[in-house]
Amino acid sequence: MNQEICIMVVDDETAMRESLAGWLTKEGYRTFTAGSGPEALSLQKDCPSVLWLVDIKMPGMDGLELLRQVKKDWPQVLVVMITAYGSIESAVEAMKQGASDYLLKPFDPEHMLFIIDKILKQQALVEENLLLKERLAEREGALFEDLVSSSPAMNPVFKLVEDVAPTDTPVLITGETGTGKELVARAIHAHSPRAFGPFVAINCGALTESLLESELFGHERGAFTGAIKARRGRLEMAGGGTLFLDEVGEIPLKMQIDLLRVLEERTFQRVGGGLSLTSDFRLICATHQELPQLIAAGRFRPDFYYRINVIAISIPALRDRLEDIPALATHFLIRYSREMNKPIKHFTPEALRLLSAYSWPGNVRELKNVVERAVVICRSTVLGAPELVFLQPGKEGESRGLTLQEVELEYLRRIITASDGNISLAAKTLGIDRSTLIRKIKRYGLNKPSASA
Amino acid sequence: MDPTTLKPADRAIYVEVIPLGRADEVAGAILSANLQEFFGLPAEVSPPWPVPDYAHLPARNQYDAGLILQQLSRDLPADGLRLGLTALDLTLPILTYVFGEALVGGRVAIVSVFRLGREPGHPRKDLGLLYERLLKVGLHETAHALGVPHCRRSGCLMRFSYGLEHLDALEPQFCSSCLQAIAAPHK
Numbered sequence: 001m002n003q004e005i006c007i008m009v010v011d012d013e014t015a016m017r018e019s020l021a022g023w024l025t026k027e028g029y030r031t032f033t034a035g036s037g038p039e040a041l042s043l044q045k046d047c048p049s050v051l052w053l054v055d056i057k058m059p060g061m062d063g064l065e066l067l068r069q070v071k072k073d074w075p076q077v078l079v080v081m082i083t084a085y086g087s088i089e090s091a092v093e094a095m096k097q098g099a100s101d102y103l104l105k106p107f108d109p110e111h112m113l114f115i116i117d118k119i120l121k122q123q124a125l126v127e128e129n130l131l132l133k134e135r136l137a138e139r140e141g142a143l144f145e146d147l148v149s150s151s152p153a154m155n156p157v158f159k160l161v162e163d164v165a166p167t168d169t170p171v172l173i174t175g176e177t178g179t180g181k182e183l184v185a186r187a188i189h190a191h192s193p194r195a196f197g198p199f200v201a202i203n204c205g206a207l208t209e210s211l212l213e214s215e216l217f218g219h220e221r222g223a224f225t226g227a228i229k230a231r232r233g234r235l236e237m238a239g240g241g242t243l244f245l246d247e248v249g250e251i252p253l254k255m256q257i258d259l260l261r262v263l264e265e266r267t268f269q270r271v272g273g274g275l276s277l278t279s280d281f282r283l284i285c286a287t288h289q290e291l292p293q294l295i296a297a298g299r300f301r302p303d304f305y306y307r308i309n310v311i312a313i314s315i316p317a318l319r320d321r322l323e324d325i326p327a328l329a330t331h332f333l334i335r336y337s338r339e340m341n342k343p344i345k346h347f348t349p350e351a352l353r354l355l356s357a358y359s360w361p362g363n364v365r366e367l368k369n370v371v372e373r374a375v376v377i378c379r380s381t382v383l384g385a386p387e388l389v390f391l392q393p394g395k396e397g398e399s400r401g402l403t404l405q406e407v408e409l410e411y412l413r414r415i416i417t418a419s420d421g422n423i424s425l426a427a428k429t430l431g432i433d434r435s436t437l438i439r440k441i442k443r444y445g446l447n448k449p450s451a452s453a
Numbered sequence: 454m455d456p457t458t459l460k461p462a463d464r465a466i467y468v469e470v471i472p473l474g475r476a477d478e479v480a481g482a483i484l485s486a487n488l489q490e491f492f493g494l495p496a497e498v499s500p501p502w503p504v505p506d507y508a509h510l511p512a513r514n515q516y517d518a519g520l521i522l523q524q525l526s527r528d529l530p531a532d533g534l535r536l537g538l539t540a541l542d543l544t545l546p547i548l549t550y551v552f553g554e555a556l557v558g559g560r561v562a563i564v565s566v567f568r569l570g571r572e573p574g575h576p577r578k579d580l581g582l583l584y585e586r587l588l589k590v591g592l593h594e595t596a597h598a599l600g601v602p603h604c605r606r607s608g609c610l611m612r613f614s615y616g617l618e619h620l621d622a623l624e625p626q627f628c629s630s631c632l633q634a635i636a637a638p639h640k
Contacts, residue, residue: 019519019545025557027613028602082547106513106549110615 005120006030008049010040010066011082012058016105020053020112027113037061041069049077051120053103056083056090064094071098078119133196147183148331151321157184160313165191170263170308172248173286175315178365181286182246184313189242194282197241200234205247213255214271223272235268238281248308249289249300256304263307283308318360318367325356328364332371333383340375348384358391365431373429377418390414409444412437416446466534466560468496468595473521473539473563474504480566481538483584484591491592491625492599492635494534504541515544518554518563525561534598536591537563552620553590558600564590571617586617589625596627601634 007029011017014035021031032047034040038061040052052070056063067079081094081102091102100119103112149158164171165188173181182201189199204212210224218233234243245251251259262268263283267276285308294300318325329347337344347355360366374387390411412430419426427437440446470485481498488496508520516539525535543565544550552569555562569590570583593610604611609628614620627635 013546015517015519015546020547022519022554022556023545023548026555026597026602105547106544107547108549109551110613112548113613114615 005051006032006047006049007116008040008044008052009033010035010037010052010058010063011055012036013055016055016082023109023112024116027116029116037063037066037069040066041073044070044074044077048074050123051116052077052079054079054081056081056094064090064097067094067097067099078123080115080119136196147180147187148327149321149324150327151316151324153316153321154324157313157315160311161187161191164188164311164313166193168282170283170285170310171313172291172309172311173284173313173315174291175286175288176317176363177288178363179315179317180364181288181315182244184315185242185244185284185286188284189244189282192242192282194241198238199242199244200238200281201244201246202234203246205250209252209255212251213258216255217258217268217271218273219271220273223270227272230270230273233270235262235279235281236277239279241281243281243283245283245285245308247287247289248285249287249291249294253299253301256301260301260304260307318363322356325360325367326352328367329355329371332368333375336372336375342375342378343381344375344378344383345381346383348382350385351383351388354385354388354391369429369431373415373418376425376429377420390418408440409446412440412444412446416441465532466494466599467530467532468492468494468534468536469499470496470536470538471499471525472501473537473541474501475540476501477538477540477566480584480587483588484536484538484564487588487592487625488536488595491627492595502537505539510544510546513544514542515550516541517546518543518551519545521563522554522556522559522561525563526556526559529560534560534595535562536595536598537561538591539563539565540567541565542567552586552614553594555594555597557597557602560598562591562594562598564594569617582621585625586620589614589620589623592625596631596635599635600637601631604628604631606630 007024009017009021009024009031010033011020012035017033017035021033024031032043032049034043036058040054054063054066054070058066061069063081063083067081070077070079078100079094079098081091081099082105083091083102084105088104091099091104094102100122101115103115147154147158161184171185171188173184175181185201186199189195202212202215207215214224214227214231214233216233216235218231218236219227221227221230258268266280267278269276291300291305291309295302295305318328326347329352333344333347336342355367355370362369370388370391374383378387412426415429416423416426419429423437423441424434427434430437468485468488470481470488472481476498478498485496485498488494505516505521505524507524508517509515510517521537521539521543525537529535542550543552543554543563545554550568551565553562553564564587566583566587569586570579589610593614596611601611603613604627606612606628608624608626609631610623610625611627611631612623614623
């Protein structure tokens with residue numbers, strides 16, 4: 001049934017108008033009929049139709065004039081022109097002026113319904129696409145909230161993001177772990193002309209040399225043991241979009257040469273393949289390391305460095321923008337309270353003082369994890385110092401003089417206790433895999449019941 | 454109960470199958486029998502009405518089904534439903550041809566056998582096939598006359614038929630939603 005879809009039929013000949021409307025009614029559409037352009041325009045104000053079927057030849061305002069008027073007042077309305085065999089030129093003119101299609105009358109019943117069905121489906125796809133783009137933009141927007149800052153230290157970052165986004169220039173983002181390098185890369189991508197292309201990220205430090213090569217360049221079937229089928233690499237996947245190489249300092253020297261060649265010549269080959277492939281991507285790299293030092297140590301090629309470091313963006317550590325801590329913490333508090341369906345309104349002044357006094361070696365990521373953990377254990381409408389006990393100087397001081405293992409054991413015990421023995425939650429708070437946490441629990445002889453007791 | 458048919462007690466509408474022009478007695482009998490069988494409606498073949506010259510379109514040598522429906526609507530009894538039956542080539546001004554036509558919910562419909570006996574590559578008419586198609590078009594148009602629009606479900610007779618090939622692929626049966634709509638009381 002198409003009852004919710006309204007179609008307007010505009011024809012000065014009653015028989016044509018009524019027979020067409022009758023047919024469409026049988027097909028389940030809701031129809032409105034008008035004998036002239038002005039009548040149709042007036043009717044549209046009260047009974048808006050998504051599709052208009054308009055006869056070209058009408059006295060007074062003809063179909064083409066009506067088409068122009070409709071498109072001016074209701075640009076989203078789809079218009080199909082109806083014409084006799086003698087006036088194909090008018091139909092072509094109508095298509096140029098924005099008509100979706102035209103029908104030569106009299107037309108085959110199946111042809112008419114096919115055209116209408118096709119146009120409405122196309123329109124539904126266009127609308128769906130717009131909706132998805134809006135949702136994507138909203139999602140990206142939510143991500144960038146994590147970058148919100150009022151600190152002067154972040155101004156150069158935002159300025160550079162704005163400046164480089166519209167270009168294809170390679171960007172090197174530096175900053176300590178957890179400062180939000182990938183978020184900045186995503187912001188550049190989202191504000192670039194490639195925004196609706198893919199954003200392909202790869203952590204170069206997380207893979208062995210051979211795996212990294214295969215991931216980046218892809219491989220052909222049989223290229224190595226286990227390559228049972230051909231696979232596209234990240235370089236190919238990033239075509240039309242942005243390639244983000246995180247931990248670029250970890251890329252082996254030989255692969256730096258290969259990547260340099262890709263950047264210079266824009267061509268590459270899959271592992272085990274002979275065919276030259278091309279991919280149009282924008283490159284953004286990130287590292288927490290000092291690349292000039294790596295160059296001095298012979299671990300990083302200077303030519304590759306100069307190629308990727310055309311524009312450098314340095315993200316300050318959180319301790320260098322302390323004024324951002326309350327706003328960021330509140331932002332995370334709102335997000336996690338909503339996600340966990342908890343009625344936590346705000347921090348107590350003491351809690352905010354604790355957050356601002358902490359050194360944040362793990363930067364924004366650590367702040368985010370700390371707030372998430374505190375929200376989990378908070379049972380009030382206000383998040384206070386008790387939920388942030390592990391940040392208190394006294395508690396931190398207890399670990400002075402202890403070995404690293406002892407500190408880790410103590411910290412694990414606190415987190416597991418704070419998570420009520422929930423291993424998954426504790427692992428999430430610690431930012432490690434569940435299996436890694438279980439291994440540590442076994443190693444230290446911790447177990448769930450005693451931890452939660 | 455056969456899920457594709459309705460009980461006779463479901464309604465009190467009386468169907469007249471009205472030949473327009475030269476009568477095909479077999480076709481009329483098939484329609485009336487199946488309307489009773491499928492819809493549970495009392496149905497009878499009436500004496501033929503004259504050829505509808507008023508609906509003739511000389512330029513196309515076809516007959517305007519819309520005008521014929523208007524004629525069938527005149528003096529329609531309160532409990533009546535009229536199904537015209539003709540061998541003339543039917544059309545609507547906006548279309549090249551129609552197998553049948555109905556006023557949705559208007560309790561008038563018409564079917565034509567003119568195009569139903571055509572079989573590409575088979576010069577001789579296949580009467581069995583023609584009557585099977587007539588039955589399907591007759592049931593389809595009568596359901597329209599009872600207020601049922603086209604249906605998107607595959608296999609339902611209320612699905613729009615894109616030509617004879619599609620018509621042949623359909624079985625003479627309705628989906629449960631359309632059956633429900635057909636069974637709804639009509640005043």
